[in-house]
Amino acid sequence: MYLKNILTILAIIAVLLFSGCRSKRMAIPEAPVPSPRGTVPENVEDVVVLPSAPAQVNEPETPPVEVIEELVEEVDPIPLREERFTFAQETDKAIHDTHLYFVILGSFRSPDNANRFMDALIEQGFQPVILISESGLHRVSIDSFTDEEVARIRVQRIRSNYPEYKDAWMLIRKN
Template sequence: MKILRVLFILSLAFVFGCQTQHLMPEATTPEQIKEPETAKIDNAPKIVVKEERVSVPAGEEKSLDSKRFYVILGSFGVYQNAQKFKSELMHEGFYPGILVNENGLYRVCVDSYDDENTARSKVSDIRNKYKQYSDVWLLIKKED
């Protein structure tokens, strides 16, 4: 009977010893213990950036040409379509302008900046406030 009790206690010690062994860290010194790495989760979509040579077509505000970074909401092959979209954006409270690239595409921009970070911030801001313009992107004017 004594032998059965000893075997029972030993088997319990073995079972619980194995379980706690998995819970204990293998490292014993502070240098060996590493903090778990936290993955940075970034669910924000990447900002599309294109670099192009652009100019201001006749009839548009010439001061638009003085900036380097443009927040673009639309691209059109026909100038009249770009004008129509510009008019729609004005009714939504934007102050848009039209640029034309070297391939003849008309880019409707809603803001222009000298600073890239400010322009990127505006792209993110528009994505958050206007879900219909989630495809907003950043145009960088190529320097000659």
């Protein structure tokens, strides 16, 4: 419903903006036919043309970033998976144990492959953590959050800023 309201408001603004942008060629009246010198045309009226001001619509300001991200999310939904897991290292558990939402960039059966991928992510400036699922997969997470919406936004930013991670997804910790 919120998205429909925003789209309706944007459509109204677009109509108002473009309705005042007609071509100047359309606004120029036909040139009057000159009358012979010394004669006055029969139907002379005083016409005053005033420039028109564009219509102003006072609408509540909405941050455009939120709208864009909601639209992107609808076009390309974020895959979610809920599962139980353990942290590969106790130090990671101490930092991320209270978080429920994890941004995942890779899953590996082999711990060696997960560690190599983690090393590559560290070189790119990420701080990855390896999570071991109940099924034995080693999930490489680059962020964790307590708020789902913030986690979704992070996944979208990773997808848009790093095309090589366009398949990033979100893992929800199952209790």
